[in-house]
Amino acid sequence: MTSRQSIADALQRDASDPLAHFVDEFHLPKHRDGAPLTYLCGHSLGLQPKSAARWIEEELDSWAAGGVLAHHDARRPWIPYHRLLSEPLAALAGAGPGEVVAMNSLTVNLHLMLTSFFRPHGSRNRILIEASAFGSDRYAIVSQLALHGLNPHEHLIEIAPRPGERHLRTEDIIARIESESARLALVLLPGVQYLSGQFFQLRPIIAAARHAGALAGIDLAHAIGNTVLELHDWNADFAVWCSYKYLNAGPGATGGCFVHARHARSFDLPRLAGWWGHDAGTRFEMGPDFHPMPGAEGWQLSNPPIFSTAPLLASLELFERAGIARLRTKSIALTAYLESLLAVRLPQAIEIITPARADERGCQLSLRLLRTPSESKRIFAQLTAAGLVGDWREPDIIRLAPVPLYNTHADCFRAVEMLAGALDA
Numbered sequence: 266m267t268s269r270q271s272i273a274d275a276l277q278r279d280a281s282d283p284l285a286h287f288v289d290e291f292h293l294p295k296h297r298d299g300a301p302l303t304y305l306c307g308h309s310l311g312l313q314p315k316s317a318a319r320w321i322e323e324e325l326d327s328w329a330a331g332g333v334l335a336h337h338d339a340r341r342p343w344i345p346y347h348r349l350l351s352e353p354l355a356a357l358a359g360a361g362p363g364e365v366v367a368m369n370s371l372t373v374n375l376h377l378m379l380t381s382f383f384r385p386h387g388s389r390n391r392i393l394i395e396a397s398a399f400g401s402d403r404y405a406i407v408s409q410l411a412l413h414g415l416n417p418h419e420h421l422i423e424i425a426p427r428p429g430e431r432h433l434r435t436e437d438i439i440a441r442i443e444s445e446s447a448r449l450a451l452v453l454l455p456g457v458q459y460l461s462g463q464f465f466q467l468r469p470i471i472a473a474a475r476h477a478g479a480l481a482g483i484d485l486a487h488a489i490g491n492t493v494l495e496l497h498d499w500n501a502d503f504a505v506w507c508s509y510k511y512l513n514a515g516p517g518a519t520g521g522c523f524v525h526a527r528h529a530r531s532f533d534l535p536r537l538a539g540w541w542g543h544d545a546g547t548r549f550e551m552g553p554d555f556h557p558m559p560g561a562e563g564w565q566l567s568n569p570p571i572f573s574t575a576p577l578l579a580s581l582e583l584f585e586r587a588g589i590a591r592l593r594t595k596s597i598a599l600t601a602y603l604e605s606l607l608a609v610r611l612p613q614a615i616e617i618i619t620p621a622r623a624d625e626r627g628c629q630l631s632l633r634l635l636r637t638p639s640e641s642k643r644i645f646a647q648l649t650a651a652g653l654v655g656d657w658r659e660p661d662i663i664r665l666a667p668v669p670l671y672n673t674h675a676d677c678f679r680a681v682e683m684l685a686g687a688l689d690a
């Protein structure tokens with residue numbers, strides 16, 4: 266261990282971190298005996314903002330005080346409640362006015378988007394995804410193919426890294442888009458890949474998809490609140506996300522959706538309709554015909570679930586105060602610090618499979634222990650018992666994410682010491 270690798274050095278770095286005070290805004294999980302856990306699992310479930318309870322309680326109070334009247338008269342009226350989230354979410358998504366809406370959960374939003382934006386016609390009837398796509402995304406896509414009488418063997422293109430490589434090369438994705446261009450209807454990729462932590466180079470990929478005459482959709486589950494996004498300028502057709510990871514809104518919280526402004530008035534697009542997507546001015550007239558609102562709001566189905574949306578407002582208020590650009594600057598440094606500790610302390614014991622370049626990853630590092638998968642799994646269980654909260658993904662990957670809003674250099678130092686202890690290094 267070098268002198269740069271000590272808890273004193275880590276604490277020194279935390280002392281000079283201008284965003285360090287944000288950790289006090291969160292509840293930090295503890296062992297049953299009250300000892301603090303080292304929580305590096307924001308890629309799975311973000312921590313609870315202390316203010317979340319107040320935001321929920323205020324809605325409970327509105328309900329108690331007004332019952333149904335709170336739809337119009339509450340401090341934050343419920344009918345337009347989802348609109349409170351539009352600006353802060355647009356800031357994180359890099360979206361313009363009307364392009365985002367908070368609604369549903371990720372897979373539901375993906376189905377809504379696929380219904381409108383996967384429009385196979387003639388031989389242009391294929392979807393390109395990555396071979397390690399998150400299960401739910403693949404299930405959604407295969408079921409949408411089936412709705413069109415198509416099948417994954419023929420109509421789903423799954424692109425994998427080159428043999429012996431861990432990441433998809435941008436040039437390979439683009440080459441595949443070009444070679445499939447006559448048959449491609451849609452490209453659906455993640456912002457940040459859930460397993461490897463790779464942050465895709467979305468601007469050139471989306472440009473290639475559009476140049477090929479296909480549409481481009483993005484799953485931002487691991488990217489929103491983690492990286493700086495410019496969905497409007499990158500020209501994505503749509504994007505979907507959940508809010509329980511880096512957006513810290515709690516399990517199953519209200520997710521979100523981006524629809525590019527060029528589709529805002531595409532009222533002839535087939536879509537699954539519900540009353541909350543209907544023109545807000547005439548919604549309560551309950552006419553027989555559906556008239557969608559322009560923009561992303563026109564894809565809403567139901568009235569917003571207030572109690573699982575309120576914590577998102579609590580969290581977005583923290584993002585507004587911290588600023589995503591400053592968070593990203595800290596995040597790049599914090600992840601590089603974790604990486605350097607791992608490299609010096611455990612050079613022979615682990616492989617980091619996340620790209621080394623800062624612009625090709627978010628905050629997450631995915632590790633493989635250079636042991637057998639069953640030994641690795643046992644070591645991971647030992648780490649969990651020792652108080653390190655990361656997660657295990659089959660077949661042999663440990664994901665750790667230092668989150669700039671609430672993680673510290675000291676957390677990274679402790680995590681690596683625990684890993685070294687478990688590996689006997």
Ligand SMILES: Cc1ncc(COP(=O)(O)O)c(C=O)c1O
Nearest residue numbers: 370371372373399401459486507
């Ligand atoms: C990459 C990715 N896509 C989709 C989902 C599914 O999200 P939901 O359960 O909100 O539909 C997840 C959940 O963790 C995810 O990580």
